[in-house]
Amino acid sequence: MASGTDRGDTGTSERATVGVTGAAGALGRRVCALAAADPAVGRIVAVDRRPVRGIAGPVRAVEVDLSVADLKPVFEGADVVIHLAQPDGPSRDAVGAAAAGDARIAHRVLEAASAVGATHLVLLSSALTYGAWANNPVPLTEDAPLRPNPGVTAACEKAEVERAAAEWRDDHPGTTVAVLRPTVTLAPEGSGWLARALARGSAPVSPEEPPAQFLDVGDLATAVDLARSARLDGPRNVAPDGWIDADTARALAGGVPRVRLPERLALRVAGLRWRLGLGATPPELLPYTVHPWVVANDRLRSDGWKPTSSNEEAFVAHNAAGPWATVSPRRRQELALAASGAVLLAGVLSVVAVARRRRRRS
Secondary structure (H helix, E strand, C coil), X not given: CCCEXXXXXXXXXXXXXXXXXXXXXXXXXXXXXXXXXXXXXXXXXXXXXXXXXXXXXXXXXXXXXXXXXXXXXXXXCCCEEEECCCCCCCCCCCCCHHXXXXXXXXXXXXXXXXXXXXXXXXXXXXHHHHCCCCCCCCCECCCCCCCCCCCCHHHHHHHHHHHHHHXXXXXXCCCEEEEEEECCEECCCCCCHHHHHCCCXXXXXXXXXXXXXXXXXXHHHHHHHHHHHCCCCEEEEEXXXXXXXXXXXXXXXXXXXXXXXXXXXHHHHHHHHHHCCCCCCCHHHHHHHCCCCCECCHHHHHCXXXXXXXXXXXXXXXXXXXXXXXXXXXXXXXXXXHHHHHHHHXXXXXXXXXXXXXXXXX
16 A cells, blocks of 8 residues: 655645656665756655655655556656666576566556656666677667567566557657666665676676676766656667776776686586575576677767766775785686686586486486
8 A cells, every 4th residue: 555745845736746666776766856956846756665765855755566556546646757666686596587577567657657647757777678799789879779688587578668668658649758778887875686796706707708887876867867857758878988898897896806618608607606696697697797788878968968977986986895906916816717627617517417417317
């Protein structure tokens, strides 16, 4: 059941009402604060399963489960709906299952937006939707096709969210829908599952590693706010200028040693580490550690957005120096060789175990 409290003055009926899902998160709180500071906004409906606190201004906080609640009363009167609520990351018990409700919830939010007559939507997608492929251009622009890697539930669900948003706009003439595709986003309160899963050193790597991008959550919040206030329409990549190469990313992570394996063996090892709770990278996400998927921000920059943090600054600001930063280069090399041998042995043992099981079944 939804519950809420109004904070702020009356006499705001001529100004916009903005509904924001995921309002209790690191991104949602910043977006609500930016909207509250806009004189054109009369009221904010801050929606989340968790309590929404610490946002000054004309805010109505609503605790509700988007997957089951009647959302029309929640968004009643909203001119703009900003959908930022995100599913949890993949589960070790059922890989990808936690993300499987993403598109279903987005459909429910779109239905509620229709019911209340909202005329502008801002939806949070992801650069994951482009997929990580060897033939991807560097960087990817918004004109590139969406090719999420099979089995990556989070990416496939976001692609479905985008398809539903485009269909919603076609069915509602005169409306606008901004779809934002951020790269890996970091926050001081704690980054999300994607940032943890793609951390350098969290998975064995193939002989070639892709370049990386890191986005400060504050810069993503200003992109969302611009998409709202300027009523942007269509997709926009959200990323700092440029990208950093694999060596730089590893240096920023404290010089984590590389454990290089052939891609097929790396996939097996990643799966084994995931099942044993030793790694943060789900095996289906491994292509994103192998192939490029960095994005260009030219279109959003032309709208007036400007990032305040570079890739390096965002990474350093939100990641404490790892233990490898205090290890001498010689010792790092020795440990890297030992780690490579151990991981390779684990991979070989995994392959042998699978082969034995198959022989027994036959």
